[in-house]
Amino acid sequence: MAEVLVYVDHVDGAVRKPTLELLTLARRVGEPVAVALGGGAGDTAATLAEHGAVKVLTHEAAEYADYLVVPKVDALQAAVAAVSPAAVLVPSSAEGKEIAARLALRLGSGVITDAVDLEAGDEGPVATQSVFAAAFTTKSRVSKGTPVITVKPNSAAVEAAPAAGAVEALSVTFSAAATGTKVTSRTPRESTGRPELTEAAIVVSGGRGVNGAENFAIIEALADSLGAAVGASRAAVDAGWYPHTNQVGQTGKSVSPQLYIASGISGAIQHRAGMQTSKTIVAINKDAEAPIFELVDYGVVGDLFDVVPQLTEEVKTRKG
Amino acid sequence: MSLRIVVTVKYVPDATGDRHFADDLTVDRDDVDGLLSELDEYAVEQALQISENSDDDVEVTVLTVGPVDAKDALRKALSMGADKAIHVEDDDLHGTDAIGTSLVLAKAVEKAGYDLVVSGMASTDGTMGVVPALLAERLGVPQVTLLSEVSVEGGVVKGRRDGDSATEQLEASLPAVVSVTDQSGEARYPSFKGIMAAKKKPVQSWDLSDLDIDEDEVGLENAYTVVESATERPARTAGTIVKDEGEGGKQLAEFLAGQKFI
Numbered sequence: 400m401a402e403v404l405v406y407v408d409h410v411d412g413a414v415r416k417p418t419l420e421l422l423t424l425a426r427r428v429g430e431p432v433a434v435a436l437g438g439g440a441g442d443t444a445a446t447l448a449e450h451g452a453v454k455v456l457t458h459e460a461a462e463y464a465d466y467l468v469v470p471k472v473d474a475l476q477a478a479v480a481a482v483s484p485a486a487v488l489v490p491s492s493a494e495g496k497e498i499a500a501r502l503a504l505r506l507g508s509g510v511i512t513d514a515v516d517l518e519a520g521d522e523g524p525v526a527t528q529s530v531f532a533a534a535f536t537t538k539s540r541v542s543k544g545t546p547v548i549t550v551k552p553n554s555a556a557v558e559a560a561p562a563a564g565a566v567e568a569l570s571v572t573f574s575a576a577a578t579g580t581k582v583t584s585r586t587p588r589e590s591t592g593r594p595e596l597t598e599a600a601i602v603v604s605g606g607r608g609v610n611g612a613e614n615f616a617i618i619e620a621l622a623d624s625l626g627a628a629v630g631a632s633r634a635a636v637d638a639g640w641y642p643h644t645n646q647v648g649q650t651g652k653s654v655s656p657q658l659y660i661a662s663g664i665s666g667a668i669q670h671r672a673g674m675q676t677s678k679t680i681v682a683i684n685k686d687a688e689a690p691i692f693e694l695v696d697y698g699v700v701g702d703l704f705d706v707v708p709q710l711t712e713e714v715k716t717r718k719g
Numbered sequence: 720m721s722l723r724i725v726v727t728v729k730y731v732p733d734a735t736g737d738r739h740f741a742d743d744l745t746v747d748r749d750d751v752d753g754l755l756s757e758l759d760e761y762a763v764e765q766a767l768q769i770s771e772n773s774d775d776d777v778e779v780t781v782l783t784v785g786p787v788d789a790k791d792a793l794r795k796a797l798s799m800g801a802d803k804a805i806h807v808e809d810d811d812l813h814g815t816d817a818i819g820t821s822l823v824l825a826k827a828v829e830k831a832g833y834d835l836v837v838s839g840m841a842s843t844d845g846t847m848g849v850v851p852a853l854l855a856e857r858l859g860v861p862q863v864t865l866l867s868e869v870s871v872e873g874g875v876v877k878g879r880r881d882g883d884s885a886t887e888q889l890e891a892s893l894p895a896v897v898s899v900t901d902q903s904g905e906a907r908y909p910s911f912k913g914i915m916a917a918k919k920k921p922v923q924s925w926d927l928s929d930l931d932i933d934e935d936e937v938g939l940e941n942a943y944t945v946v947e948s949a950t951e952r953p954a955r956t957a958g959t960i961v962k963d964e965g966e967g968g969k970q971l972a973e974f975l976a977g978q979k980f981i
Contacts (some may be wrong), residue, residue: 701963
């Protein structure tokens, strides 16, 4: 069976969930071989093996942290040369997409980004994408070279599938371009203790109707009662009420959780683009004419300052 | 010293319009009005600010690859304050994918001459966000992408990238490719004076032969990816909508419990 390279997104050896989802999808197309780079790369092996990696290629070097993107492209190119895979899968983060694109160009291959599903096809992997603010679903494949495909978080269930996970050191020679863009400082974002927005099973978002940074506390309280991530519409972010990293929409994050709760969000096309593929959609809005209600499975026309706290209390009571 | 900035922009179908696919599964551009991609306005804005903050002699050129109407996007950028424009237009470009587009942009940028390329973070239609990285790879220059702040001084570009897990300060020597996010600063509106001045600014038109690109390197048939099908997402079935009469939160909790979310 052909091997499939999976680029591992990890923090000091702790593998992030989208990579485990990729391993599930990779098994549909071939035998997953994981590529883990940077500090703690070797520590990823046990987790990756539990989820189906037959082999884990590792390489640790300061360049991965000190310079932007290109060292990782160099390493993946070396891995492709070593393995000759049937496809390369990369998580669809902003950086993941840049890595995938540059790798594809070097390989003379096509690149598909933001796949939401992947299946084996007669002429290589077929990727499902959700386009035009999720108004259309397309199926595409790479027609030249080794398919390089980035996959969005929450596109597959994480399945355990024990495999050998044999660790091998990858030999990497960095290109002249590798040190072109220096990372002169890095300030880690303070953890809120809440799940990552793009990975969360439940997302609770606030918009213009929240009417102030201080009022986001009631959105956060609902999120915490449900173990959810907090999102914000562009209007709320542009007003400075919530950080841009939490923005859901065309120019922010696109999310696809099991449950999406929109509070005080009208549902402009730009916002819909970022959340329309959520499995269950709930909205709370004073304006019965708000376009968000066209999307909902359940909507409450009412003041979020009444409805949201009542819902939070009820969730807490029911969860005991 | 002089600094040559090329801003790459895209003419896109209006996202608030009813976007569709044509029979060949490319974007149907006849059905919806086009405009300068909103995310590229941020790129034009940052190029103009770099120019205004510089002691050097700065020239800002806007570049687009697209159909005849794409001139509207160039005109908008010129009316914001860009100095001149280049339009790459050729019938053989129809259906070109991101890899092919990066080739055309790279050849055009090289022909125009540049010290700095500034792009938006993504187009608002394809939303792949890969062209700036591809362009840097093609040109063999550093990429300093997804910046919420950017500055140029003494042949060095610096910027701030707000990522998911960290904020990074980046630095590279020119020439380089930069992309900016919608957090980089509100784009200016063209003034009446700017709109009038734009009419007199030069717009050059180049085709594939001007760029020494063969027709078999671009276009739908030579794309590196194939769209096999495009299906309209079925309309969501109408959900339950209740009016809050004092129990709205409890009713919603009941629904969530029924769906096993609580």
